[in-house]
Amino acid sequence: MKVRIKFSKHGVMKFIGHLDIMRYFQKAIRRSDIDIAYSTGYSPHQIMSFAMPLGVGLESDGEYFDVEMNSMVSCEDIQERLEAQMVPGMHILHVRVLPDNVGNAMASVAAARYRIQFRDNCEPCFDWKSQLASFYQKESILVIKQTKKSEKELDLKPGIYEMYLDNESIVLMVDASSAGNIKPGLVMDAFYKENGQEPPEFAFEITRMETYANAGTTEEPYFVPLDEIEG
Amino acid sequence: MSKLALSDEILLKIEKPARYIGNEVNSVVKDLEDIEVRFAMCFPDVYEIGMSHLGIQILYDMFNQFADVWCERVYSPWIDLDAIMREKHIPLFALESQDPIKQFDFLGITIQYEMCYTNILQILDLSQIPLIATERAEDDPIVIGGGPCSYNPEPIADFFDIFYIGEGETSYRELLDVYKECKKLGKSRAEFLQKAAAISGMYVPQFYDVTYKEDGTILRFEPNMEGIPKTILKNIVMDVTDTYYPMKPIVPYIKVTQDRVVLEIQRGCIRGCRFCQAGQLYRPVRERDVEKLKQYSIEMLQNTGHEEISLSSLSSSDYSQLEELVNFLMVECEKKKINISLPSLRIDAFSLDVMSKVQDVKKSSLTFAPEAGSQRLRDVINKGLTEEVILNGAIEAFKGGWSRVKLYFMLGLPTETEEDIKGIGELANKIAAAFYETVPKEERKGKVQIVASTSFFIPKPFTPFQWAAMNTKEEFLDKAYITKNSIMAQLNQKSIKYNWHEADVSVLEGILARGDRKVAKVIKRVYEKGCIYDAWGEMFKNDIWLSSFAECGVSIPFYTTRERALDEVFPWDFIDCGVTKDFLIREWKNAVNESVTPNCRMQCQGCGAKRFEGGVCYEGQN
Numbered sequence: 033m034k035v036r037i038k039f040s041k042h043g044v045m046k047f048i049g050h051l052d053i054m055r056y057f058q059k060a061i062r063r064s065d066i067d068i069a070y071s072t073g074y075s076p077h078q079i080m081s082f083a084m085p086l087g088v089g090l091e092s093d094g095e096y097f098d099v100e101m102n103s104m105v106s107c108e109d110i111q112e113r114l115e116a117q118m119v120p121g122m123h124i125l126h127v128r129v130l131p132d133n134v135g136n137a138m139a140s141v142a143a144a145r146y147r148i149q150f151r152d153n154c155e156p157c158f159d160w161k162s163q164l165a166s167f168y169q170k171e172s173i174l175v176i177k178q179t180k181k182s183e184k185e186l187d188l189k190p191g192i193y194e195m196y197l198d199n200e201s202i203v204l205m206v207d208a209s210s211a212g213n214i215k216p217g218l219v220m221d222a223f224y225k226e227n228g229q230e231p232p233e234f235a236f237e238i239t240r241m242e243t244y245a246n247a248g249t250t251e252e253p254y255f256v257p258l259d260e261i262e263g
Numbered sequence: 264m265s266k267l268a269l270s271d272e273i274l275l276k277i278e279k280p281a282r283y284i285g286n287e288v289n290s291v292v293k294d295l296e297d298i299e300v301r302f303a304m305c306f307p308d309v310y311e312i313g314m315s316h317l318g319i320q321i322l323y324d325m326f327n328q329f330a331d332v333w334c335e336r337v338y339s340p341w342i343d344l345d346a347i348m349r350e351k352h353i354p355l356f357a358l359e360s361q362d363p364i365k366q367f368d369f370l371g372i373t374i375q376y377e378m379c380y381t382n383i384l385q386i387l388d389l390s391q392i393p394l395i396a397t398e399r400a401e402d403d404p405i406v407i408g409g410g411p412c413s414y415n416p417e418p419i420a421d422f423f424d425i426f427y428i429g430e431g432e433t434s435y436r437e438l439l440d441v442y443k444e445c446k447k448l449g450k451s452r453a454e455f456l457q458k459a460a461a462i463s464g465m466y467v468p469q470f471y472d473v474t475y476k477e478d479g480t481i482l483r484f485e486p487n488m489e490g491i492p493k494t495i496l497k498n499i500v501m502d503v504t505d506t507y508y509p510m511k512p513i514v515p516y517i518k519v520t521q522d523r524v525v526l527e528i529q530r531g532c533i534r535g536c537r538f539c540q541a542g543q544l545y546r547p548v549r550e551r552d553v554e555k556l557k558q559y560s561i562e563m564l565q566n567t568g569h570e571e572i573s574l575s576s577l578s579s580s581d582y583s584q585l586e587e588l589v590n591f592l593m594v595e596c597e598k599k600k601i602n603i604s605l606p607s608l609r610i611d612a613f614s615l616d617v618m619s620k621v622q623d624v625k626k627s628s629l630t631f632a633p634e635a636g637s638q639r640l641r642d643v644i645n646k647g648l649t650e651e652v653i654l655n656g657a658i659e660a661f662k663g664g665w666s667r668v669k670l671y672f673m674l675g676l677p678t679e680t681e682e683d684i685k686g687i688g689e690l691a692n693k694i695a696a697a698f699y700e701t702v703p704k705e706e707r708k709g710k711v712q713i714v715a716s717t718s719f720f721i722p723k724p725f726t727p728f729q730w731a732a733m734n735t736k737e738e739f740l741d742k743a744y745i746t747k748n749s750i751m752a753q754l755n756q757k758s759i760k761y762n763w764h765e766a767d768v769s770v771l772e773g774i775l776a777r778g779d780r781k782v783a784k785v786i787k788r789v790y791e792k793g794c795i796y797d798a799w800g801e802m803f804k805n806d807i808w809l810s811s812f813a814e815c816g817v818s819i820p821f822y823t824t825r826e827r828a829l830d831e832v833f834p835w836d837f838i839d840c841g842v843t844k845d846f847l848i849r850e851w852k853n854a855v856n857e858s859v860t861p862n863c864r865m866q867c868q869g870c871g872a873k874r875f876e877g878g879v880c881y882e883g884q885n
Contacts, residue, residue: 044267044284044285044286045286047274047275047280047281047284048281048516049281052281052516052517052518055516055518056288056516058568058570059288059514059567059568059569059570060288060568061568062564062568062569062570062599063288063565063566063567063568065565070600074623075602076600088275088280089271089275117288117568119286119287119288120286121286151271233272234271234272234275237271
């Protein structure tokens with residue numbers, strides 16, 4: 033059966049890249065002695081699928097991966113065993129069994145919510161708190177997206193689902209599907225540009241708050257956290 | 264959450280920030296309130312190399328078992344961070360606490376190869392510790408070196424307070440106790456070093472003076488102070504089963520060179536190859552108990568979650584319980600989907616059977632290290648591998664489906680002739696021919712692939728070849744050319760690929776390996792001109808090394824191409840590694856006479872290591 037595992041990643045662990053986090057979990061799973069299924073073939077590997085890579089430098093309260101289990105006592109047992117293997121900065125937040133008809137974690141990702149904070153001395157010199165609402169209310173937010181081969185103009189607006197001030201930070205919910213993924217930095221760049229500025233390098237501390245699936249339709253999306261998805 | 268020595272901005276700008284943040288599974292964090300001695304353990308190369316070293320893992324585990332000690336790790340910052348740390352005057356820090364090295368009581372540096380010497384200076388410099396030991400202040404850490412290169416510590420003697428000669432498991436506790444006592448009594452650095460020098464295996468270079476003859480060789484090497492030992496006997500663990508072994512090795516986040524559980528099955532080697540330093544330094548052979556190793560393997564895999572295990576030792580085929588151990592591991596690893604990474608084994612029925620079970624025959628290759636192209640030269644170097652053995656092994660393997668063969672040779676061995684060199688191509692050709700004779704056409708999947716590699720021979724201290732002349736760069740390259748031509752002239756040349764090493768770095772390694780204290784100023788100068796990471800081909804700057812030797816007035820041929828007289832006093836003669844100079848002289852003469860010496864299990868040669876009262880010297884006796 034397939035199990036979805038939600039974890040958080042904070043502190044110094046933000047410097048560990050996606051591939052190394054996968055290796056970290058493979059080893060943690062071996063140490064935890066949970067009965068994960070392996071692929072067949074010459075070099076068997078654990079059957080595991082991560083929802084969405086988290087960029088180096090970002091923290092998260094809403095990361096997910098799925099594993100295929102041969103057998104299990106309970107979700108609580110898996111959570112306890114894995115949690116016991118975590119290093120400081122990593123926590124296993126939730127484990128649940130997936131309904132059979134739910135697609136894998138990666139294919140399910142539709143949106144992600146981020147909290148963006150300014151590093152010390154990196155707060156913008158324009159009145160960002162009052163400008164935020166008007167920026168979000170714009171009809172379209174055009175940016176130039178650099179690809180390897182060319183530049184193309186892109187409207188971010190349809191992919192921004194929420195953007196608001198929360199205490200001293202900005203909360204941003206954006207499209208995170210494989211087709212339309214928007215990086216929070218891209219939105220922030222546009223916000224600065226709108227105010228005639230350019231963000232300094234390393235200005236933001238970004239935390240992914242949650243990763244969502246779409247339980248509604250394309251036209252009328254209904255976003256639910258990846259571990260609340262129903263079959 | 265723990266603090267970091269480097270800002271986010273720096274960490275996000277450099278390559279692989281995971282090298283510098285610590286926090287790995289099984290890394291040890293202690294409370295400063297609970298400990299009395301802080302020990303920084305350093306491998307002076309990049310994290311991925313340093314983290315792959317078993318010796319540090321053993322000592323890290325040992326130190327941290329001491330309740331009063333906290334041992335942390337430090338590696339060479341890669342060149343990107345190195346530049347930033349210099350620019351911003353950020354002191355080098357330990358991974359666990361992220362505290363500056365300068366605050367530690369000890370900085371222990373393992374010295375595994377000569378080409379890391381400039382990295383040692385980088386470590387000291389970035390730590391803001393004076394490079395020269397005698398210029399250090401009372402509160403600077405005690406800088407202590409260990410590892411194979413400490414068997415000739417003289418080229419780097421100026422930079423160290425102490426060298427620990429021999430195996431680390433034995434004398435550190437005593438050294439730490441002396442240190443604590445000195446600290447408590449408010450003794451000075453010099454007083455501590457004096458007391459340290461009285462402990463077994465401790466060499467404190469500043470308490471020895473060297474005088475030279477007019478020809479540059481050593482006239483006298485002697486203590487300059489009362490109570491300092493004239494010779495230093497290596498430390499050795501005689502019971503390698505009942506000693507420290509890390510049951511919880513640190514698990515790195517990033518992929519390191521040795522990303523697996525490493526099981527050290529024995530120490531030492533019975534073979535006595537005359538070019539090999541390790542084969543002499545680690546005598547006598549001591550085996551770990553196989554039942555203990557089985558238990559270790561299970562426990563270490565459990566504690567790390569690694570998906571691979573490898574066996575480590577010199578000449579692993581000589582481990583008497585190898586079959587039992589490997590059979591056990593195959594069963595266990597199958598259950599847990601763990602890969603077994605085999606060391607290079609003598610090719611025989613057993614090893615071929617094991618290899619076919621744990622490797623993909625089509626992808627893996629056979630490895631032979633004849634080291635020399637002719638039987639004559641193999642007798643000179645005492646490499647007991649004959650053409651017949653190689654060909655029979657290869658034929659058996661070809662029958663089993665293998666079609667790749669790796670061959671390792673050395674060029675520049677003592678007494679080598681053109682005929683010996685040409686033997687390399689001939690041997691490779693015979694192996695290829697054996698393939699075509701053994702495997703019928705319809706069963707072949709393409710050509711046999713033979714890769715012959717040559718390295719350049721570097722005479723090392725404490726070997727029978729320590730008297731030998733080393734070739735010049737030009738001679739080396741000529742010999743590589745002859746090798747290449749001899750391969751090209753073979754019937755099966757299309758099945759043979761030839762690789763050879765860089766010659767420049769071999770020459771330099773030769774100088775450093777048999778260098779004396781005069782070489783230190785060159786190393787310092789080269790470092791000051793910006794050289795680090797000399798072991799990394801792309802960063803090795805030969806021209807700076809050459810010009811620095813010239814500027815310091817230090818002759819290169821004196822160290823390399825000069826054949827030494829039997830009565831010459833060597834810079835390392837004050838160290839007693841167990842093997843006597845008489846034995847080495849005997850072996851040097853045997854080499855020149857092309858006379859083979861049997862291995863330790865066949866017949867004792869009286870090398871001197873029997874005085875350690877154990878290991879292979881007493882096998883079958885009680």
